[in-house]
Amino acid sequence: MAIVDEIELLTPREVAETMRVSTMTVYRLVKSGELPAIRVGKHLRIRSADLAAYLEARLVATPDEEDGPWPAA
Numbered sequence: 001m002a003i004v005d006e007i008e009l010l011t012p013r014e015v016a017e018t019m020r021v022s023t024m025t026v027y028r029l030v031k032s033g034e035l036p037a038i039r040v041g042k043h044l045r046i047r048s049a050d051l052a053a054y055l056e057a058r059l060v061a062t063p064d065e066e067d068g069p070w071p072a073a
Contacts, residue, residue: 009045
């Protein structure tokens with residue numbers, strides 16, 4: 001039971017608030033497989049560790065002074 005006690009589960013709304021996006025965006029990320037989720041009955045829950053990993057993987061590094069300005073988007 002110790003492992004279960006350490007897992008923090010978040011609702012799609014909590015994830016959306018953390019990421020400052022809509023809940024629909026969270027549902028799309030889950031459906032596409034980009035953000036792992038757990039189904040509990042009819043509800044989805046996202047492990048806080050999975051959210052952290054998702055955000056870490058999308059971290060944008062700032063360019064070095066030598067490399068010049070940001071690339072055009």
